[in-house]
Amino acid sequence: xxxxxxxxxxxxxxxxxxxxxxxxxxxxxxxxxxxxxxxxxxxxxxxxxxxxxxxxxxxxxxxxxxxxxxxxxxxxxxxxxxxxxxxxxxxxxxxxxxxxxxxxxxxxxxxxxxxxxxxxxxxxxxxxxxxxxxxxxxxxxxxxxxxxxxxxxxxxxxxxxxxxxxxxxxxxxxxxxxxxxxxxxxxxxxxxxxxxxxxxxxxxxxxxxxxxxxxxxxxxxxxxxxxxxxxxxxxxxxxxxxxxxxxxxxxxxxxxxxxxxxxxxxxxxxxxxxxxxxxxxxxxxxxxxxxxxxxxxxxxxxxxxx
Amino acid sequence: xxxxxxxxxxxxxxxxxxxxxxxxxxxxxxxxxxxxxxxxxxxxxxxxxxxxxxxxxxxxxxxxxxxxxxxxxxxxxxxxxxxxxxxxxxxxxxxxxxxxxxxxxxxxxxxxxxxxxxxxxxxxxxxxxxxxxxxxxxxxxxxxxxxxxxxxxxxxxxxxxxxxxxxxxxxxxxxxxxxxxxxxxxxxxxxxxxxxxxxxxxxxxxxxxxxxxxxxxxxxxxxxxxxxxxxxxxxxxxxxxxxxxxxxxxxxxxx
Numbered sequence: 274x275x276x277x278x279x280x281x282x283x284x285x286x287x288x289x290x291x292x293x294x295x296x297x298x299x300x301x302x303x304x305x306x307x308x309x310x311x312x313x314x315x316x317x318x319x320x321x322x323x324x325x326x327x328x329x330x331x332x333x334x335x336x337x338x339x340x341x342x343x344x345x346x347x348x349x350x351x352x353x354x355x356x357x358x359x360x361x362x363x364x365x366x367x368x369x370x371x372x373x374x375x376x377x378x379x380x381x382x383x384x385x386x387x388x389x390x391x392x393x394x395x396x397x398x399x400x401x402x403x404x405x406x407x408x409x410x411x412x413x414x415x416x417x418x419x420x421x422x423x424x425x426x427x428x429x430x431x432x433x434x435x436x437x438x439x440x441x442x443x444x445x446x447x448x449x450x451x452x453x454x455x456x457x458x459x460x461x462x463x464x465x466x467x468x469x470x471x472x473x474x475x476x477x478x479x480x481x482x483x484x485x486x487x488x489x490x491x492x493x494x495x496x497x498x499x500x501x502x503x504x505x506x507x508x509x510x511x512x513x514x515x516x517x518x519x520x521x522x523x524x525x526x527x528x529x530x531x532x533x534x535x536x537x538x539x540x541x542x543x544x545x546x547x548x549x550x551x552x553x554x555x556x557x558x559x560x561x562x563x564x565x566x567x568x569x570x571x572x573x574x575x576x577x578x579x
Numbered sequence: 580x581x582x583x584x585x586x587x588x589x590x591x592x593x594x595x596x597x598x599x600x601x602x603x604x605x606x607x608x609x610x611x612x613x614x615x616x617x618x619x620x621x622x623x624x625x626x627x628x629x630x631x632x633x634x635x636x637x638x639x640x641x642x643x644x645x646x647x648x649x650x651x652x653x654x655x656x657x658x659x660x661x662x663x664x665x666x667x668x669x670x671x672x673x674x675x676x677x678x679x680x681x682x683x684x685x686x687x688x689x690x691x692x693x694x695x696x697x698x699x700x701x702x703x704x705x706x707x708x709x710x711x712x713x714x715x716x717x718x719x720x721x722x723x724x725x726x727x728x729x730x731x732x733x734x735x736x737x738x739x740x741x742x743x744x745x746x747x748x749x750x751x752x753x754x755x756x757x758x759x760x761x762x763x764x765x766x767x768x769x770x771x772x773x774x775x776x777x778x779x780x781x782x783x784x785x786x787x788x789x790x791x792x793x794x795x796x797x798x799x800x801x802x803x804x805x806x807x808x809x810x811x812x813x814x815x816x817x818x819x820x821x822x823x824x825x826x827x828x829x830x831x832x833x834x
Contacts (some may be wrong), residue, residue: 284671291672303688347774410820414813416764418771418784419805422791426798517678525791536772539687551676551684558677 277570285563292555297341301334302546345552351545355538362551363534368553371530372441374523375515377446378454379508385458390465395492397470405462412459417518421452421525438527449526453518457511464507465500472500502572509565513558583752599780616789620725622800626807628781633811636693637762640700641755646707647701649751653739655709656716667713679768686711686774687781696775700765704758711754715747749826756819760812767808778784783808 275436308316325331332340350360393405428448429437436445472478473496481491519576523532531550538546614622655666675680685699719725719745728738767784769775776782778789783804790800 287668288675292675296673299688339715414816415809416768418768418787419808422604422794422801426794430795485817513677517680519786520683524772554677554680555675559675
């Protein structure tokens with residue numbers, strides 16, 4: 274276990290360093306002078322110089338890069354240009370909302386994908402299978418910014434069942450979670466189907482059938498446990514898709530999470546905030562992937578020994 | 580292969596058709612019952628114009644992503660060793676950005692416009708091609724004809740181009756088809772956020788964005804471009820599925 278753990282940790286550290294570097298240089302290359310943005314065009318030369326100095330912008334690129342790296346490590350993520358708050362404060366106020374939305378989307382995706390995938394696997398090759406896979410292809414093909422407005426129109430405007438956006442009531446999460454989770458549900462349904470089908474080929478399933486177990490018992494007691502392992506890994510990996518999609522979904526539903534914060538910050542050229550949002554999302558993604566890999570290795574000895 | 584040539588040719592003809600006059604004209608005689616937007620422009624013509632934008636973005640994105648990704652994947656898989664190590668660590672860094680995130684930030688930093696959307700999506704898109712090409716190259720590399728070519732002192736670029744690439748073209752075509760759908764979706768997503776194609780140019784994502792403001796009184800402004808986007812993506816995805824099943828290609832992205 275320890276050799277595998279070490280190699281995974283090492284590569285995660287490398288990836289994090291690479292992410293930090295890429296984020297820094299992308300935003301450093303951005304056009305527009307932050308000092309100009311903060312002070313406006315009428316500011317005097319002396320004021321500009323003073324601010325430049327206090328922000329560390331008079332240093333060379335490499336010195337700024339090192340300052341940025343050490344700042345990230347000690348939790349100093351800089352000041353927002355437009356809000357009188359530090360980036361850390363802004364993000365920590367929003368991160369819970371995004372995490373909650375992502376978690377609810379995962380729940381929705383599983384609730385939807387599990388029955389659909391199992392139904393398709395049980396009736397493989399028949400019309401039920403075709404229908405289920407057709408539904409899943411629809412789910413993959415409808416982007417969240419299409420599903421979102423259409424659902425708002427239907428459920429919030431015509432039927433008046435649910436709020437159009439925001440997060441004031443407990444029901445507010447339903448529509449955004451469905452919009453965000455639909456693609457994940459579609460992909461998971463396919464994964465569950467193919468994983469169950471693969472497991473059903475194994476010798477131990479043949480044994481279970483040979484000893485006279487009913488098909489339902491074979492499926493639920495024996496096949497599903499093993500079939501679920503690869504599905505869990507994919508769910509972990511797909512979290513990235515979820516976090517990326519959350520940016521758009523949050524904008525559609527005015528959900529006050531990291532995504533809306535980031536898009537606002539991009540529009541107002543508040544680069545320290547953009548930087549912080551990007552870091553938080555990528556770091557969460559890398560962290561979850563690492564945990565998924567480790568959990569998988571724990572559950573399936575072939576991964577860490579093979 | 581011939582069929583792909585014809586599809587490509589048809590796309591070129593379509594992309595050279597100038598519809599900007601109709602798409603931005605204000606006239607109240609529509610060719611279809613799709614209605615008008617808030618400025619009196621025909622929704623149907625704007626959907627046609629948006630289709631052109633989506634196609635040209637997707638074609639360029641797939642072309643450039645494939646060029647970069649396939650080259651990186653071939654070299655990485657064939658040469659191996661420290662070259663492979665370095666290239667794959669770089670790929671890992673790009674994979675650490677979830678979904679559209681990097682493209683959103685890049686498009687925001689570069690500023691809106693067709694060229695910048697293409698650039699942002701290529702930066703994100705090449706990684707998929709690199710991974711699949713590397714995996715395929717690793718398996719083809721073992722075959723005897725590669726040993727034979729090497730024994731005949733054929734140079735590495737020729738081996739990659741003549742002896743490996745033709746054998747892995749089918750999975751790459753499937754990846755390109757899925758990538759095409761993904762590029763159309765991403766362009767629409769960026770334009771929906773206001774970071775892609777700018778008005779008065781039409782794009783499906785931007786039509787949905789503008790239309791969403793009038794959702795209560797004029798839902799057709801959202802429904803038609805949404806339907807166009809859905810039908811197109813569904814079609815391309817089904818085609819990619821069909822190709823994958825026909826050529827019996829295992830889905831690499833599912834790990």
